Amino acid sequence: MMSGQQPIIVLKEGTERSRGKGAQFNNIAAAKAVAEAVRSTLGPKGMDKMLVDSMGDVVITNDGATILKEIDIEHPAAKMVVEVAKTQDNECGDGTTSAVVLAGELLKKAEDLIEQNVHPTVIANGYRLAAEEAIAILKMLGIKVNPTDNKTLKNVAMTAMTGKSVGTHKKYLAEITVKAIRAVAVKKGSTYVVDIDNVKVEKKNGGSAKDTELIEGIILDKERVHPRMPSSVKNAKIALIDSALEIKKTEVDAKIQITDPGQLQKFLDEEEKTLKKKVDIIKKSGANVVFCQKGVDDLVQHFLAKENIFTIRRIKKSDMEKLAKATGGQVVTNLDDLNKADLGNAGLVEERKVADSDMTFVTGCKDAKSVSILIRGATEHVVDESERALHDALKVTAVAVEDGMAIAGGGSAEIELSLALAKFGSKVGGREQLAIEAFAKATEIIPWTLAENAGLDSIDILIKLRSEHEGKKRKAAGIDVETGKVVDMQKMNIIEPLRVKTQAIESATDVANMILRIDDVIAARKGAGGPPPGAGGMGGGMPPGMGGMDF
Numbered sequence: 001m002m003s004g005q006q007p008i009i010v011l012k013e014g015t016e017r018s019r020g021k022g023a024q025f026n027n028i029a030a031a032k033a034v035a036e037a038v039r040s041t042l043g044p045k046g047m048d049k050m051l052v053d054s055m056g057d058v059v060i061t062n063d064g065a066t067i068l069k070e071i072d073i074e075h076p077a078a079k080m081v082v083e084v085a086k087t088q089d090n091e092c093g094d095g096t097t098s099a100v101v102l103a104g105e106l107l108k109k110a111e112d113l114i115e116q117n118v119h120p121t122v123i124a125n126g127y128r129l130a131a132e133e134a135i136a137i138l139k140m141l142g143i144k145v146n147p148t149d150n151k152t153l154k155n156v157a158m159t160a161m162t163g164k165s166v167g168t169h170k171k172y173l174a175e176i177t178v179k180a181i182r183a184v185a186v187k188k189g190s191t192y193v194v195d196i197d198n199v200k201v202e203k204k205n206g207g208s209a210k211d212t213e214l215i216e217g218i219i220l221d222k223e224r225v226h227p228r229m230p231s232s233v234k235n236a237k238i239a240l241i242d243s244a245l246e247i248k249k250t251e252v253d254a255k256i257q258i259t260d261p262g263q264l265q266k267f268l269d270e271e272e273k274t275l276k277k278k279v280d281i282i283k284k285s286g287a288n289v290v291f292c293q294k295g296v297d298d299l300v301q302h303f304l305a306k307e308n309i310f311t312i313r314r315i316k317k318s319d320m321e322k323l324a325k326a327t328g329g330q331v332v333t334n335l336d337d338l339n340k341a342d343l344g345n346a347g348l349v350e351e352r353k354v355a356d357s358d359m360t361f362v363t364g365c366k367d368a369k370s371v372s373i374l375i376r377g378a379t380e381h382v383v384d385e386s387e388r389a390l391h392d393a394l395k396v397t398a399v400a401v402e403d404g405m406a407i408a409g410g411g412s413a414e415i416e417l418s419l420a421l422a423k424f425g426s427k428v429g430g431r432e433q434l435a436i437e438a439f440a441k442a443t444e445i446i447p448w449t450l451a452e453n454a455g456l457d458s459i460d461i462l463i464k465l466r467s468e469h470e471g472k473k474r475k476a477a478g479i480d481v482e483t484g485k486v487v488d489m490q491k492m493n494i495i496e497p498l499r500v501k502t503q504a505i506e507s508a509t510d511v512a513n514m515i516l517r518i519d520d521v522i523a524a525r526k527g528a529g530g531p532p533p534g535a536g537g538m539g540g541g542m543p544p545g546m547g548g549m550d551f
Contacts, residue, residue: 016523023521024114027077028107031515034073034081035104038064042097042446044163044481045454060381062163063388064097065089077515084507092500093395094160098446099504105445106512109438118434124513126435129428130421131509133436134443135502137420141413141475142405142498143490147185147192153178155493156400157393159409162494164389165382169209173386176214176373177393183216183371185401194398200322200372201390203383206355207376212386217365218326219372220319222312223351223358225296228305232350236310236362237343239287240324242333244294245278245313247271272299278335279303285338289349293320293331310349312360325370326362396497405498408489410478411447413501415465418443439509447479454481461486 011017018026040047041062051059051070059070068082084103085096110123145152157174166173184198202219224231258264275297282290282304289310296304296313304311315323324331329344347364354374375390377383400406407413418440425436444462451461461479464486468477478489489495 011522012524015525017521019520021114023519024120024516025111026521027515027518028111030075030078031081031107031511032104034068034078035101037071038067038085038097039101039104039449040453041067042101043450043453045450046097046163047453048165058381059384061385061388063385063392064100066388068096068100076521077518080511080515084511087507088500088503091503092399092497094392094496095500095504098500099507101445101449102442102504103508103511105442106439106508107515109442110435110512110516113434113438116434118431120516120519122431123435123438124516126428126432127439127509127513127516129432130424130436130439131505133421133424134417134439134505137417138407138413138498138501138505139405141416142407143495145400145404145406147401147404148182150178150182152406152495153181153397153400155495156406156497157397159494159496160392160396161389164392165385166209166389169212172210173212173390174393176212177390177397179214180371180373181394181397181401184369185398186369191404192401194401196391196394196398197318198322198325198370199394200319200370201375201387202359202372203375203377203387204355204357204359205377205380205383207378209375209377209382209386211376212390213374215361215363215372215374216368217346217361217363217372218319218323218370219374220291220312220315220360220362221357222315222360224360225311225313226301226305229310230308232348233288233310234348236289236346236349237285237287238289238291238323238327238329238346238349238362239282239285239338239343240320240327240329240331241282241290241292241335241338242294242320242331243335244296245275245290245292245300245335246295246297247274275299276303279307279309281335281338282309283307285343286340287338287343289346291315291320291323293317322370323362326365326368328365328367396500399497399499403497403499406495407498407501408476408478409494409496410480410489410492411450411465412469412476412478412489414443414446415462415469415477416475419466419470450479450481454479454484456481456484 041049041064046062048060048062049067051067061067065085068085073079073082081100081103084099088096088099106127113123114120154174157177158170161170161173180199181194185192185194200218202221258267279300287309290304292313293315296311320331327344327346330342332338332342346362349362351358351360373390375383375386377386421436421440425433425440428436447465448458448462451458465477468474468486474488476488476490477486478494480487480492
């Protein structure tokens with residue numbers, strides 16, 4: 001700024017600033033670039049991405065959330081779109097790519113309106129009205145799901161795994177998924193609550209996906225602490241101990257002075273006696289298996305082996321909690337308090353060799369409220385992708401059980417939304433109508449992309465879909481990507497939880513509106529802050545003009 005001839009400097013040298021339409025278009029371009037990056041992974045015929053990090057580690061996946069988490073994104077507006085994928089993944093486990101693609105398309109349509117001088121606030125208002133109406137329409141399209149209906153839940157799980165690398169084994173994995181979710185579902189009143197953290201997933205290379213198994217109990221990637229302990233224990237009585245089976249260290253620094261050898265022997269005998277007492281308490285409680293969260297002294301290991309008590313040490317806190325839920329035992333912090341009532345029960349605790357390592361299986365637990373799935377696959381990358389597919393399947397099945405609502409997939413809901421929102425826009429009128437109509441067109445990006453990724457003619461497919469929905473009132477008509485025909489998705493058992501769709505609409509609208517309302521971007525130069533005090537002429541940060549944001 002100039003005041004007479006004197007420039008007034010408000011922002012630090014090197015700060016970059018873009019305003020008005022320039023800022024909006026820059027942000028929209030960044031968000032569209034993120035959507036474009038994951039768009040080709042959408043649907044059963046979507047392609048995979050190979051991501052290589054700075055350390056050379058490789059991830060091969062078509063899971064939208066994983067792709068965006070692994071990419072190192074610089075642009076702040078692009079980071080906001082990545083948050084959409086994270087939220088969608090946390091809430092629903094599936095639909096991450098759909099949510100990001102929809103956000104990108106909403107911004108693309110908004111760009112056209114801004115060029116026609118429609119104010120961004122008007123567009124944001126229109127989008128908000130359209131999103132509210134869209135969610136109401138989706139709820140009307142919803143199909144009720146009985147939480148005990150295994151067949152429907154299996155179809156929900158299979159739909160989530162379609163297009164993933166485990167596709168050929170999806171039927172088998174869907175059965176495992178439904179059994180696991182049914183085991184950990186807790187009924188509260190008339191509804192169910194499912195915490196998928198109670199399903200422990202362990203991975204081991206080797207075998208194939210069909211060797212994946214559900215264990216009604218817990219798998220620990222640990223082996224017994226002493227080779228003379230039994231390798232398997234039937235009718236296990238399990239003590240879950242949260243304290244170290246070692247000599248307690250004093251709270252303060254202490255020095256013990258020993259002046260003759262007899263005293264040293266006495267000291268060692270006393271130490272042994274203390275450790276033996278710990279084993280006696282465990283034996284007295286009736287436990288024949290010990291799972292310890294902390295360390296186990298060598299001498300204690302020896303005494304436990306003599307008593308034929310199977311022991312594992314240094315178990316993670318989260319695994320201890322799962323063991324308590326599976327076996328019905330109590331985690332004991334003070335060993336002196338251990339008694340018979342605290343013990344958990346399992347039909348069998350055994351050490352098995354899986355691939356090249358020993359693992360402990362705790363099985364035969366009655367009414368286990370925590371279960372495990374052991375994933376197998378040919379290579380590390382296959383096993384990792386199988387885990388991601390299984391996570392999606394577990395999460396969507398849990399959501400379907402909790403909400404009791406599903407909806408037809410294959411782009412059928414989006415076409416129905418597009419038609420209904422176009423009519424809704426004419427009712428609202430005013431400038432908001434333009435934004436609502438833009439929103440209606442934007443929802444068509446999902447069936448368009450499904451067709452495009454399957455190598456079909458997107459325009460032809462959209463015309464067929466519209467005629468089925470508008471002319472024949474077939475609300476569940478969607479794309480069968482295998483044949484290229486428009487068929488009833490409900491009859492094809494392509495269904496997903498209602499929450500996947502509603503959450504995608506909400507998240508995509510929120511982020512699009514937030515990006516649209518930004519008209520000024522002020523970016524400090526990188527490494528700003530100048531040299532630290534006393535650093536002399538060392539210089540701080542980067543030279544002016546080197547800052548800014550790259551994508």
